[in-house]
Amino acid sequence: MRAFILMLAVLSSFAAVASNQARIRDITRVDGVRENSLVGYGIVVGLAGSGDSSRNKATLQSIRNTLENFGVAVSNDDIKSNNAAAVIVTADLNAFAQPGDKIDVHVSSLGDARSLTGGALYLTPLKGVDDKIYALAQGNLSTGGYKFEQNQNVVQRNHPTVGFIPQGAIVEKEIDQQFVRNNQIQFVLNQPDFVTAESMVQVLKQNFPELKVRALHAGKVAVSPVAPEQAMMLIAHIQQLRVQTASIARVVVNEKTGTVVAGADVTVGDVVISHAGIRLEIQTRFRTSQPGAFAGINNPSVRTETMPDTDVKIEGEREAYYASQGGTNIAELVAALKKVNLSTRDIISILQAINQSGALNAELIVQ
Template sequence: MLCLLRLLALLLVPVALGSPALASAQEVSLRGLGRFDGWRENALIGYGLVTGLAGSGDTRRSAVTRQALRNVLNRLGTTVTDDQISSRNVAVVMVIGTLPASANVGDRIDVTVSSIGDARSLAGGTLLMTPMLGPDQHPYALAQGALVAGGYSFESDLNQQQRNYPTTAMLQGGATVETAVNATILRSDGQLSFLLSDPSFGTAQRIAETVNNRFGFGSAIAKSADEVKIRYAGDPAQLTNFLAQIEALSVRPDRAPRVVVNERTGTIVAGGDVMISSVAISQGDIKVTIKAENIASQPNFYSGFASDVRSLIVTNTKLDVDDSVGDTVVSFPNTTVSDLVQGLSRARVNTRRMISILQAIKTAGALHADIIVQ
């Protein structure tokens, strides 16, 4: 492990060479900062049946599958008993999708089909006509078509090969909208509400000021950190044009200082302006190695067979402790997470150790940002 004195020298190289100034925050259009209240997608769900499976469907133990198939055949004019249903080419599934905020009759949407029985695979199956219900239990779309599983599962003589998760499949454009929907954005009092995706009092105030500069004083007011009220007194037929002008406005948003770390993949993501105050770091490295060696002690006898004689397994353990030398306590001046990570990378410090250092700095109160661990 390199001592931190050398690490500090590497860290300060960009500063000595004159690192570029932190880039100022850029303006972003309102389209990327939030949405209008009332403009939202809606979840759809359905319960259906997949047929055409090559023996990979639900088994006879699934009473739900037999009942669903019997209901479908009864609606089609065929009466069958429970004992007459023994096919494994059928699977009962849940179908989910998302209805856009504005949709017309005949529009097509994507759906995801997932097995809820004991089917091994949905590959090659066909979804029968399935009503897609909204939260109000009304049907808004109908889903039907051939599935694309993106995987497979084959089994023969207790041998099995599987790729991905074939019990979930996609149906691209497989649902047809049957009930038109249109979001209501303008309230009866002539008010619009713009909702921020990332709440900030500063950003909300700047949005209100920008709207007032464009459409006149009193057109907008920042109600809270996540909502801006906008007044519209024009012709309702021109509302779309007004909303398009609002979305085209640009403001400089506040950016919350955050450091996102993913310990599983060893990823660190932080804004270039996340500051670290002066802090002293002591880095020590003690390496402990334990080696175990198993030796079989075989008893010696010259003739015959002794039933009460057994081999003896002897375990020899060796413990080595390597205490590194040259560990140093150094002080880091005010800097950014970007410069710190760059210096640690040049010193060949692995990402997981960087994460531990950042968490320790945060605990010491020198890292002025929230650490989000994924």
């Protein structure tokens, strides 16, 4: 059964320009505003004999320390850890999370526990990289899987040694956000690009002539001077502005699933391909479209244009021929290859070969 090909529609040049308009909030983030990773070491209890074995000394010591906190003194020899498991607890703290807010946590087995199904996480402090406690995690685990063993027969679904606790941690300490430094705000582009950064600078200069705006590099734009008390209002206004973004020509292929995804600006140069007894030939000729002598008098946008005229031929079990007025693109190429019943694997191989020959005017990403 052939794999399914997902191909984005290739728009006209005018439609592509319009689609490249984007809000600043959708393509940037404010420098200094970010999520922070938290981590902690904890114990999952209440397991039905599927916890860590007695070989895990860390689990035995953790259970002993927990019992001593409640005034119960025991030795390691008196502890059976089959109903408990040592785990690592992780969470992401939102940039503006406040004390009392709840966040999701993930729990992963650290020892040789067979399953965390049915367990409950004992109160666990979550720390940041500065070794300060920012949240406390506790609650019943949801593993989304199971593992049962009987007479050397094993039935397992998903990964029962990894669990999830929705809203399982309470924030105890907020993070001080410093997004105004030296009366300056910096916007970081999600995809660094010189054209997009310059477009953003020009839009900000037009809307805020009293501010100094400059691109530090392809991935960051600085705005100054900004008073701290006006920073929130200024950021809200800037993020609503629309800028012209530069489209990046990319072709993404997944050999495992047979998926091909191409952007709108992907074109193919003149190339001849012979693959498995099939010959494919692409030729592009450029012609000049000259307006009338008086056409541009009242309409200055009327001008001479160079238009590519492309022919694609395939010879094999079936032959297909068509011409394109907009140049050869990936959609046309794939459609031509499908007419001769080429499989998705063959098409991916051809795209890789075209890229190696230098005829693919895009970045090829193989997953």
